[in-house]
Amino acid sequence: MTLIDGKQTAEKIRDELKLRSVEFEKKYGKKVGLAVVLIGNDPASQVYVRNKIKACEEAGIRSFAHYLPETVSTEEAVSLVRSLAEDDNVHGILVQLPLPKHLNTELILNTIPAKKDVDGFLAENIGKLALSEEGTVACTPLGVMELFKRYGISIQGKRAVVLGRSNIVGRPMALLLLNADATVTVCHSKTQNLKEECLRADILVAAIGKAKFVTADMIKPGAVVIDVGINRTEDGKLCGDVDFDSVKEQASYLTPVPGGVGPMTIAMLLKNVVDAAERAQ
Ligand code: NDP
Numbered sequence: 001m002t003l004i005d006g007k008q009t010a011e012k013i014r015d016e017l018k019l020r021s022v023e024f025e026k027k028y029g030k031k032v033g034l035a036v037v038l039i040g041n042d043p044a045s046q047v048y049v050r051n052k053i054k055a056c057e058e059a060g061i062r063s064f065a066h067y068l069p070e071t072v073s074t075e076e077a078v079s080l081v082r083s084l085a086e087d088d089n090v091h092g093i094l095v096q097l098p099l100p101k102h103l104n105t106e107l108i109l110n111t112i113p114a115k116k117d118v119d120g121f122l123a124e125n126i127g128k129l130a131l132s133e134e135g136t137v138a139c140t141p142l143g144v145m146e147l148f149k150r151y152g153i154s155i156q157g158k159r160a161v162v163l164g165r166s167n168i169v170g171r172p173m174a175l176l177l178l179n180a181d182a183t184v185t186v187c188h189s190k191t192q193n194l195k196e197e198c199l200r201a202d203i204l205v206a207a208i209g210k211a212k213f214v215t216a217d218m219i220k221p222g223a224v225v226i227d228v229g230i231n232r233t234e235d236g237k238l239c240g241d242v243d244f245d246s247v248k249e250q251a252s253y254l255t256p257v258p259g260g261v262g263p264m265t266i267a268m269l270l271k272n273v274v275d276a277a278e279r280a281q
Helices: 006-028 043-058 074-086 105-109 123-130 139-150 170-179 194-199 261-280
Strands: 033-039 062-068 092-095 159-163 183-187 203-206 224-227
Touching: 006 043, 006 139, 006 261, 033 043, 033 074, 033 261, 043 062, 043 261, 062 074, 074 092, 074 105, 092 261, 123 170, 139 170, 139 224, 139 261, 159 170, 159 194, 170 183, 170 203, 183 194
Parallel strands: 033 062, 033 092, 159 183, 159 203, 203 224
Antiparallel strands: none
């Protein structure tokens, strides 16, 4: 089994992006810029935002952090996003989710112009992906595709099974695999005979948020297994949706958690920002 090292791959990508952002600054006299909007005091969101800002700094990307109080209104948040949409120094806008419950998330997100939607969450970008047109793709599934590319894993003609159909992981993942000529099955909580579906997979992507759900008896020998899940065990340790210790005996390639898909998500966010900046010029 080959262990797919997402941490090392992400570091390499971040080095490459740094070169591109330095080049951008030399050419256009300004830095690539990402605006991050954090509303409220959710501790997990605060950590994510901090990590994203740090990653930007390391990649030579200027970040514009906007912290709004929990009590802010939808109109105030929309007005901030609108001003960022018009700011030529801001190439990407990221509104950290989830937003406080009283806010209209859809309205706030839809104020982001598609070209600055570096999360790839907007209907316009998801529509482009569905039509196999060029647009911005959600960072986590994009990171998985990048791992396939960098590990020389071919997709064309393969039977791919995606566990999970969320708008940010499962659905775009399935579309990317389909666009890369895999034969794709998407499984979800209502799927019957899930184990049989999994056993047919040459490529299995697990994104359901259930600790160690995928076990060795669900894996075809030699399958490529990608674990997107991030869960905590009872003793507080991080683990994925895949039972790593048993599945490693069956899989040909496997991603660990942590150190697999997670680091690629941030690297792809930075990539989407640099791409957006280059496209804007
Ligand atoms: P969601 O909760 O939005 O979606 C979960 C999906 O899994 C749903 O489609 C659900 O089906 C399906 N599902 C749940 N239980 C089962 C089951 N028993 N059998 C089959 N399908 C099931 O989660 P996300 O997509 O946002 O995230 C999935 C996991 O990936 C989480 O652990 C999350 O933390 C992690 N994640 C990791 C990232 C990274 O950077 N590595 C980034 C984003 C997420 P249904 O639609 O029918 O409800």
